[in-house]
Amino acid sequence: MSRKIMNFVTEKVCQNSSAKSGKFTKDSSSFPTPLLLQTTKGGSIPHLAKEVYEYVTTDQPFLQISLSNTEQMRESLDAFEKGIAKFVGFPSSPTFLVMKSPTEISPSGFNEGGASPLFGRKGKELLTPEKYIKLVEVFQPDMYHSLPDSDTNIDSSKKRLRKSLIRNLDFFENSLEIHKTSERLSKSMFFAPIVGGFCKITRTECVKLMKPRFSDVDGFLIDGLHNNGAHASKLELSSLKEIVSHTIEELGEKEKPKVMVGAYSPLAVLEMIKLGVDVFDSSYVYIASKNFKALTFNFDLNTESKVNEFALDLSDPKYKEDFSPLLDNCTCLTCTKHTKAYINHLIVTKELLAPILLMIHNTKHYLNYFEAIRKSVQNDNIQEMITLLESQVAEQDIEDSFEGRNSESDQVEAKKRKLAS
Amino acid sequence: MTAATATKAPPLAYQVMAKCSTTKARVGNLVLPHSHVDTPVFMPVGTQGTLKGILPDQLLTLNCQILLGNTYHLGLRPGTEVLKKVGGLHKFMGWPRNILTDSGGFQMVSLLDLAEITEEGVKFRSPYDESNECMLTPEHSIQIQNVIGADIIMQLDDVVKTTTTGPRVEEAMHRTIRWIDRCLEANERDHDQNIFPIVQGGLNPELRKQCVAELTKRAVRGFAVGGLSGGESKDDFWKTVHVCTDLLPDDKPRYLMGVGFAEDLVVCVALGIDMFDCVFPTRTARFGCALLHSGQINLKNKQFEKDFRPIDEDCTCSTCTTYTRAYLHNIATVESVSSSLISIHNVAYQLRLMREMREAIHKNCFPDYVRGFFKTLYPGELPPGWVCDALKAVGIELTVENKS
Numbered sequence: 001m002s003r004k005i006m007n008f009v010t011e012k013v014c015q016n017s018s019a020k021s022g023k024f025t026k027d028s029s030s031f032p033t034p035l036l037l038q039t040t041k042g043g044s045i046p047h048l049a050k051e052v053y054e055y056v057t058t059d060q061p062f063l064q065i066s067l068s069n070t071e072q073m074r075e076s077l078d079a080f081e082k083g084i085a086k087f088v089g090f091p092s093s094p095t096f097l098v099m100k101s102p103t104e105i106s107p108s109g110f111n112e113g114g115a116s117p118l119f120g121r122k123g124k125e126l127l128t129p130e131k132y133i134k135l136v137e138v139f140q141p142d143m144y145h146s147l148p149d150s151d152t153n154i155d156s157s158k159k160r161l162r163k164s165l166i167r168n169l170d171f172f173e174n175s176l177e178i179h180k181t182s183e184r185l186s187k188s189m190f191f192a193p194i195v196g197g198f199c200k201i202t203r204t205e206c207v208k209l210m211k212p213r214f215s216d217v218d219g220f221l222i223d224g225l226h227n228n229g230a231h232a233s234k235l236e237l238s239s240l241k242e243i244v245s246h247t248i249e250e251l252g253e254k255e256k257p258k259v260m261v262g263a264y265s266p267l268a269v270l271e272m273i274k275l276g277v278d279v280f281d282s283s284y285v286y287i288a289s290k291n292f293k294a295l296t297f298n299f300d301l302n303t304e305s306k307v308n309e310f311a312l313d314l315s316d317p318k319y320k321e322d323f324s325p326l327l328d329n330c331t332c333l334t335c336t337k338h339t340k341a342y343i344n345h346l347i348v349t350k351e352l353l354a355p356i357l358l359m360i361h362n363t364k365h366y367l368n369y370f371e372a373i374r375k376s377v378q379n380d381n382i383q384e385m386i387t388l389l390e391s392q393v394a395e396q397d398i399e400d401s402f403e404g405r406n407s408e409s410d411q412v413e414a415k416k417r418k419l420a421s
Numbered sequence: 422m423t424a425a426t427a428t429k430a431p432p433l434a435y436q437v438m439a440k441c442s443t444t445k446a447r448v449g450n451l452v453l454p455h456s457h458v459d460t461p462v463f464m465p466v467g468t469q470g471t472l473k474g475i476l477p478d479q480l481l482t483l484n485c486q487i488l489l490g491n492t493y494h495l496g497l498r499p500g501t502e503v504l505k506k507v508g509g510l511h512k513f514m515g516w517p518r519n520i521l522t523d524s525g526g527f528q529m530v531s532l533l534d535l536a537e538i539t540e541e542g543v544k545f546r547s548p549y550d551e552s553n554e555c556m557l558t559p560e561h562s563i564q565i566q567n568v569i570g571a572d573i574i575m576q577l578d579d580v581v582k583t584t585t586t587g588p589r590v591e592e593a594m595h596r597t598i599r600w601i602d603r604c605l606e607a608n609e610r611d612h613d614q615n616i617f618p619i620v621q622g623g624l625n626p627e628l629r630k631q632c633v634a635e636l637t638k639r640a641v642r643g644f645a646v647g648g649l650s651g652g653e654s655k656d657d658f659w660k661t662v663h664v665c666t667d668l669l670p671d672d673k674p675r676y677l678m679g680v681g682f683a684e685d686l687v688v689c690v691a692l693g694i695d696m697f698d699c700v701f702p703t704r705t706a707r708f709g710c711a712l713l714h715s716g717q718i719n720l721k722n723k724q725f726e727k728d729f730r731p732i733d734e735d736c737t738c739s740t741c742t743t744y745t746r747a748y749l750h751n752i753a754t755v756e757s758v759s760s761s762l763i764s765i766h767n768v769a770y771q772l773r774l775m776r777e778m779r780e781a782i783h784k785n786c787f788p789d790y791v792r793g794f795f796k797t798l799y800p801g802e803l804p805p806g807w808v809c810d811a812l813k814a815v816g817i818e819l820t821v822e823n824k825s
Contacts, residue, residue, distance in 0.1 A: 035555070041756055042751065042755060042756040043748070043751075043752070043757060045757045045758075046756075046757070049743075049758060049761050049762055051479065051482075051739035051743070052479070055476075070751075072751060073748075074749060075726055075727070076726050076747040079726075079727040079729075087748055088748060089748065097547075121755070214669065239518050275568050318502060321502075321506055321507075323506070337515045339513075341503060341507065342470070342514060342515070344511075346469075346471060348498060349470075349494075351469060351473065352471075354478065355757070356474065356694040395463070
């Protein structure tokens with residue numbers, strides 16, 4: 001695998017849990033794990049110009065690109081020839097290409113025959129492994145996964161799980177064969193999507209059937225747990241822990257990175273890290289921002305058990321005359337230069353700057369959170385962090401507060417697309 | 422800011438730094454309470470306390486020196502109570518440089534069907550409560566603007582449709598003069614807020630002359646030219662501007678309200694205007710339109726799908742140094758970030774155009790600049806007749822070069 005541009009090494013495994021640290025390296029840059037990918041819409045970090053993202057951090061982002069909101073760029077990209085990272089203005093950023101956007105509810109269905117549906121801007125397109133890899137070649141991502149059938153969730157029937165298992169395996173084997181012959185993807189890391197909903201038997205079988213090809217696989221996507229959107233943040237934690245723990249045990253392959261895509265809650269992220277998952281994305285940050293939430297939970301183990309409100313709803317009229325920053329002592333641009341009252345005004349007047357200011361704060365907060373998580377893995381005290389988070393989640397049901405006009409409009413959007421296809 | 426913390430210096434100092442030896446164009450240094458402004462200047466419009474999709478920090482990077490805010494909108498939301506508590510709009514929005522606010526009258530007449538003008542003020546029904554009749558008087562407008570705290574504030578004027586003719590135009594002109602006195606009287610922050618009167622009089626040069634004669638008798642530090650850019654013919658437009666700049670004193674800044682198309686800016690700078698504002702550059706950005714010296718382009722257009730150049734190769738804005746036309750083509754009007762990206766470029770374009778004109782005036786080569794500008798905008802042909810006529814009136818002949 002040394003011919004890849006991107007490499008992954010595990011550096012440390014904790015004693016008290018399965019949490020581990022490691023790093024991805026590309027050229028001279030390295031990206032330590034547990035890693036937060038920046039999710040994108042149309043190739044941009046939602047609402048943030050590159051110039052504005054650089055106010056948040058000068059570290060290069062590791063981008064997560066979703067085919068469902070970039071597939072329409074294929075003609076441009078094909079002519080461009082230099083890959084998606086350069087095309088979206090982040091030439092030195094690594095990219096992980098996924099099929100569905102984790103920030104919106106994915107439409108279900110159309111899982112027939114030898115193809116998987118891609119729901120793009122203009123409707124549905126049925127992709128065979130051949131068509132899919134051809135499309136991926138145009139994007140030239142550093143990491144991607146085989147064509148999946150991961151259209152399952154906690155409520156999926158046995159029949160659907162079974163079908164997803166068979167189809168996903170078939171797509172995986174075919175994608176891998178084409179991947180191995182693809183010149184343009186020879187430097188890309190190839191991930192296997194492990195499916196099976198919340199059914200341990202199906203998960204076990206999925207791993208068993210794919211295992212013979214694991215030597216050709218660079219990493220794993222623990223997939224098929226939800227249909228994206230805010231829904232992922234509401235998954236019941238004990239069931240999630242149980243199924244992911246089981247999947248990781250069955251997988252083995254301790255040296256290879258494991259990715260979970262979706263808007264998992266901050267606490268769920270910690271629990272998954274404890275089980276050995278390495279990579280997540282920022283869709284929770286985006287969904288919070290578009291629902292006018294400012295993340296304020298405390299993750300600093302050094303402060304004497306400071307319990308914060310988990311998140312603030314800035315659309316609440318109570319902030320109309322609150323001239324304090326979103327979070328005391330936060331050093332982000334939003335908190336150093338703007339107030340809750342101003343953000344509340346921007347929300348009330350439906351101004352574009354409201355989600356921009358919230359994205360700046362929330363992205364900074366979440367990047368700092370991941371920094372603290374990595375420290376906690378180094379210090380082997382991830383459980384302390386979990387306890388700290390638990391004490392704050394109890395204060396406010398963050399999942400429920402996500403039930404806003406936007407999750408509704410997500411569903412409407414998904415429905416519209418379904419009709420259009 | 423209260424009187425106690427105010428400085429002794431007047432809240433506005435204007436000095437002409439260079440004059441074009443051919444046209445009426447001039448470069449000025451306008452010193453206002455929050456910072457200085459290089460004129461001629463274009464003021465981007467931040468209607469509700471934000472320039473749509475752009476951070477104040479980005480505006481500083483672009484070296485924007487003055488923003489426009491709308492009193493009508495700000496008075497409704499966040500409202501004067503909030504603005505009073507926070508200490509004005511600069512603090513509320515985190516903008517350290519200058520702000521100009523309009524009087525609110527124009528928006529009221531143009532946005533509300535039910536507005537009616539009487540000697541007392543503008544009578545209207547609340548947009549949120551139709552049964553509630555309100556009155557915006559000159560005093561009330563200044564009170565609100567005193568709370569907002571802009572560096573330059575506008576008098577309430579009697580706005581009539583640009584194309585109106587007859588006695589109503591004359592009535593509006595006289596009333597505007599009566600109202601400036603009430604506004605000046607009502608201003609409680611003359612030490613740090615400058616009221617500009619507004620020259621009215623429609624398209625009638627005689628009325629404009631009378632109006633200027635009256636307004637210049639008042640103790641004011643700058644003037645606005647109003648009642649234009651509202652559907653009148655381009656001939657009437659430039660001639661009226663020309664009349665006004667001939668009459669207004671040289672030692673005070675002149676602000677032409679609501680004008681911001683590139684060719685209008687170039688012509689009106691030549692006619693001696695110093696300040697401009699317009700929503701067009703940022704509004705058109707949200708529809709995917711980008712501004713260039715060669716004209717505007719709609720990035721949604723299929724022709725840009727494989728165009729890997731920046732919007733403008735000569736532009737140094739963060740959008741042009743980061744993104745291609747092809748990328749913007751794919752996200753314009755779809756992803757909200759595209760509004761920010763194209764707005765940044767369009768504001769950068771407007772500011773650059775003004776900077777280029779200032780530099781040309783400084784070097785006393787403004788006529789050459791104007792010729793070059795129109796040659797790029799209309800390659801191989803003459804600009805519209807009104808442009809040629811207006812420029813000819815200030816000594817610039819435009820010709821089409823013989824193609825060799």
